Amino acid sequence: MTDQMRRIALASRPSGAPVPENFRLETADVPVPGDNEVLVRVHYMSLDPYMRGRMDDAKSYAAPVPIGGTMEAGAVGEVIASNSPAFKPGDFAFGMFGWATHGVAKANLLRKVDPAQVPVTTSLGVLGMPGFTGWYGLTDIGKPKAGETLVVAAATGPVGSMVGQVGKALGLRVVGVAGGADKCKLAVETFGFDACLDHRAYGTAGELRTALAAECPKGIDIYFENVGGKVLGAVIPLMNPHGRIPICGMISWYNAGGLGAGASDQDITAPGLWRNILVKFLSVQGFIISNHFNRFPEFIAQMAPKVASGEIAYVEDIAEGLENAPAAFMAMLKGGNMGKQIVKLI
Numbered sequence: 549m550t551d552q553m554r555r556i557a558l559a560s561r562p563s564g565a566p567v568p569e570n571f572r573l574e575t576a577d578v579p580v581p582g583d584n585e586v587l588v589r590v591h592y593m594s595l596d597p598y599m600r601g602r603m604d605d606a607k608s609y610a611a612p613v614p615i616g617g618t619m620e621a622g623a624v625g626e627v628i629a630s631n632s633p634a635f636k637p638g639d640f641a642f643g644m645f646g647w648a649t650h651g652v653a654k655a656n657l658l659r660k661v662d663p664a665q666v667p668v669t670t671s672l673g674v675l676g677m678p679g680f681t682g683w684y685g686l687t688d689i690g691k692p693k694a695g696e697t698l699v700v701a702a703a704t705g706p707v708g709s710m711v712g713q714v715g716k717a718l719g720l721r722v723v724g725v726a727g728g729a730d731k732c733k734l735a736v737e738t739f740g741f742d743a744c745l746d747h748r749a750y751g752t753a754g755e756l757r758t759a760l761a762a763e764c765p766k767g768i769d770i771y772f773e774n775v776g777g778k779v780l781g782a783v784i785p786l787m788n789p790h791g792r793i794p795i796c797g798m799i800s801w802y803n804a805g806g807l808g809a810g811a812s813d814q815d816i817t818a819p820g821l822w823r824n825i826l827v828k829f830l831s832v833q834g835f836i837i838s839n840h841f842n843r844f845p846e847f848i849a850q851m852a853p854k855v856a857s858g859e860i861a862y863v864e865d866i867a868e869g870l871e872n873a874p875a876a877f878m879a880m881l882k883g884g885n886m887g888k889q890i891v892k893l894i
């Protein structure tokens with residue numbers, strides 16, 4: 549009998565926040581690697597906010613997951629069969645294996661991970677796509693200068709915590725926004741933020757703005773946009789002339805469907821937003837990190853030694869078992885994760 553694997557398929561498209569019925573746990577034959585392909589037994593898979601967008605049948609920068617298709621994910625595991633000279637059984641590799649216990653991929657699409665250097669889970673977070681996103685978005689688009697003030701929300705996630713730590717290393721005042729007192733403590737005590745505000749403690753954008761203004765006495769020069777919604781509304785009027793806004797994400801609107809394109813809960817009106825951009829000469833630039841992977845080797849060369857030495861801190865939230873991935877994913881979208889959300893499969 550062919551070896552069996554498990555995977556989680558998209559059973560139906562969510563309307564609003566995902567529910568358990570949108571996911572289906574299935575068994576399938578373990579795939580057989582073809583020419584130049586490698587078979588991997590996944591040890592850890594990543595859960596990321598972008599996966600919510602893939603569940604919608606909406607036009608976006610990436611195709612949606614088809615109904616019945618395996619949910620998409622980056623994952624890391626052990627090579628158990630290889631038809632490529634680049635990998636041998638026992639090697640560890642990162643690839644896009646999806647929400648699944650096994651995966652096959654072309655060797656040139658895989659990244660070798662050395663467990664002797666850093667834990668393999670770091671390839672999913674601090675030294676993977678999210679950490680790279682924070683590093684690239686802040687340094688390349690945010691154009692930080694020492695003495696400036698930076699605000700970032702989702703401050704304790706893998707993107708926000710990288711943004712904050714790189715900002716501090718470059719001599720900026722860094723103010724985080726996060727959900728809850730424990731996360732704010734983590735932002736300050738573990739990631740070295742100067743201050744962190746709990747967005748849940750403020751009912752309106754105006755109240756949050758007053759608190760932010762007190763923590764940003766010289767105004768805000770860089771707003772690293774991860775969430776949209778109330779935080780965006782609070783920040784915009786506090787931006788300094790010539791401020792920069794790298795638009796990385798807008799998670800507070802993802803459950804509105806179509807990646808939030810139709811959301812109407814902004815706490816600042818469109819004319820108010822445009823006026824701020826106009827009269828303060830703001831630079832607002834969106835980016836999708838998959839278009840910038842030519843910079844990944846530079847990121848790894850700079851940051852891997854800092855992660856190995858502990859100079860850059862990271863926190864991981866590890867759920868156990870593929871069957872628990874949907875619950876961990878649904879919780880993460882609402883802020884239930886403390887650090888990078890990962891699922892341990894073996």
Ligand SMILES: NC(=O)c1ccc[n+]([C@@H]2O[C@H](COP(=O)([O-])OP(=O)(O)OC[C@H]3O[C@@H](n4cnc5c(N)ncnc54)[C@H](OP(=O)(O)O)[C@@H]3O)[C@@H](O)[C@H]2O)c1
Pocket residue numbers: 596597598677678681701702703704705706707708725726727728731747774775777779795796797798799800801835836837838880881882883884885887888889
């Ligand atoms: N542009 C790109 O290529 C790219 C690449 C990677 C990630 N991203 C984006 O970067 C952002 C952070 O990603 P991540 O992987 O580091 O995720 P993460 O921070 O680990 O998880 C998402 C966090 O979003 C926060 N959140 C959820 N709903 C919110 C709301 N209504 N208001 C404020 N905050 C809310 C929660 O944190 P709190 O509990 O602290 O509020 C939650 O923990 C996401 O928007 C993601 O889509 C973009």
